[in-house]
Amino acid sequence: KNEVEQSPQNLTAQEGEFITINCSYSVGISALHWLQQHPGGGIVSLFMLSSGKKKHGRLIATINIQEKHSSLHITASHPRDSAVYICAVGFGNEKLTFGTGTRLTIIP
């Protein structure tokens, strides 16, 4: 069974700061996902990674397969980025294994 760990659990930062959230997993994977859950509960899939790096707007996700580690970066953070960010591993019709989530709060 894959163990997925995230850090930090909580993160508070000032608007404009560069944010990094980390995720590590214990067993080799087909894909890793970064999800964003807003206070209302809805979940948005941000990235699916199997290698390298992906960028979308101010969000960057990287993965190191050898080290079993991924990071999610947010540049020029904004209060609207405040949410819970969740790392998960899985692919296709297999079950996702979730990290515990990182609660991010950006202060204006």
Add this chain to the structure above:
Amino acid sequence: GAVVSQHPSRVICKSGTSVKIECRSLDFQATTMFWYRQFPKQSLMLMATSNEGSKATYEQGVEKDKFLINHASLTLSTLTVTSAHPEDSSFYICSAWTGQSNYGYTFGSGTRLTVV
């Protein structure tokens, strides 16, 4: 992108009644739908995996007679909470694999169920 529409977003029901939650894939075919439950400030907990045209697979500890799942078509999966009790109050959310390379899974917007 691939979207899953989930309804209702909020529902309040009386103890003993049943509530049906629908998840509909709008622009893709979802052969498999995952149903999750989430308690406040906790992680998503997988309840069951529904497969189109066959019986759902329930996770250990989830009562299949209480949480009825139907996946009758490639675009619709439903979760019915039968004989609801206050302890069933929770946030329920569905998810499906899209097959798209950018983000893989798409999630419904969730249903907040309150049983009074």
